[in-house]
Amino acid sequence: MQNPATDARVHYHERLSPSLWLLVTVAVAGPMVSLVFVPIGSTVALIVGAAVSALLVLGFIAATPVVSVEGRILRAGRAHIDVEHLGEPLALVGEEARQARGPGLPARGWHLIRGGIDGIVVVPNLDADDPVDTWSISTRTPDRLAAAIRAARS
Numbered sequence: 001m002q003n004p005a006t007d008a009r010v011h012y013h014e015r016l017s018p019s020l021w022l023l024v025t026v027a028v029a030g031p032m033v034s035l036v037f038v039p040i041g042s043t044v045a046l047i048v049g050a051a052v053s054a055l056l057v058l059g060f061i062a063a064t065p066v067v068s069v070e071g072r073i074l075r076a077g078r079a080h081i082d083v084e085h086l087g088e089p090l091a092l093v094g095e096e097a098r099q100a101r102g103p104g105l106p107a108r109g110w111h112l113i114r115g116g117i118d119g120i121v122v123v124p125n126l127d128a129d130d131p132v133d134t135w136s137i138s139t140r141t142p143d144r145l146a147a148a149i150r151a152a153r154s
Contacts, residue, residue, distance in 0.1 A: 011069040012148030014139060018060050019116040026060055027053040065112060067137055069148040074123075076112040076137045083152045086135070087124035091142035094118070100136060109134040121145045 018026075034049025065077035072083050092100050097120045101113055110132045113120070119142035123135045139145045 009071060011151050012145055013066065013068040013070075014141065014145070015064055015066050016112075016114045016117060016138060016140075017064045022116070023057050023060060026056045029053065029056055065114075067112065067139055067145065069145070069152050072152050074135070074149060074152070076110075076135065079110060079112075081125070081127075081135070083149055085125060085127040085130065086149060086153065087126050089121050089123045089146035089149045091146040092120050092122065093142060097142075101138075105136060106134050108132060109136050111136045112138060114138040121149075123149060 030049040030051075030053025032049075033052045034045040037045035037048050066075065067077075068075045069083070073080050074083055074086065097118055100120050100122055105111065105113075108131065110125075113136065117138040117140055119139050121135075121137050121139055121142045123137070125132050125134060137145065
């Protein structure tokens with residue numbers, strides 16, 4: 001029996017990495033930790049401080065969620081949904097995005113919101129069996145994500 005050919009092509013992929021300012025702020029923890037080890041020795045303090053800074057920055061980058069559209073699947077962080085259950089995506093920026101992330105955020109929706117990322121895509125969930133009625137996803141390129149969802153649906 002042959003496997004049916006599936007379209008596993010990646011239409012969109014974005015890592016919602018933290019801003020440079022957040023990474024710098026996290027890296028400042030290294031020198032603070034090194035001060036604790038100064039009584040042991042300045043070399044040890046320097047090595048431990050540099051290691052803590054590097055591990056924290058790498059940890060923050062590795063823990064960031066990924067938004068992707070692969071084949072017919074939309075993945076946003078740990079969640080995923082087949083695009084056949086989704087309606088027309090709405091790409092928002094500026095004041096509209098702020099409203100969608102704040103007062104306009106639906107209570108029964110699924111949200112992947114990241115601070116420092118202006119754009120957002122709001123997609124209605126048409127699956128009657130799913131208690132979630134919309135997906136709200138932060139993205140730096142909302143037009144591209146909305147286009148990828150449309151392309152995967154067709």
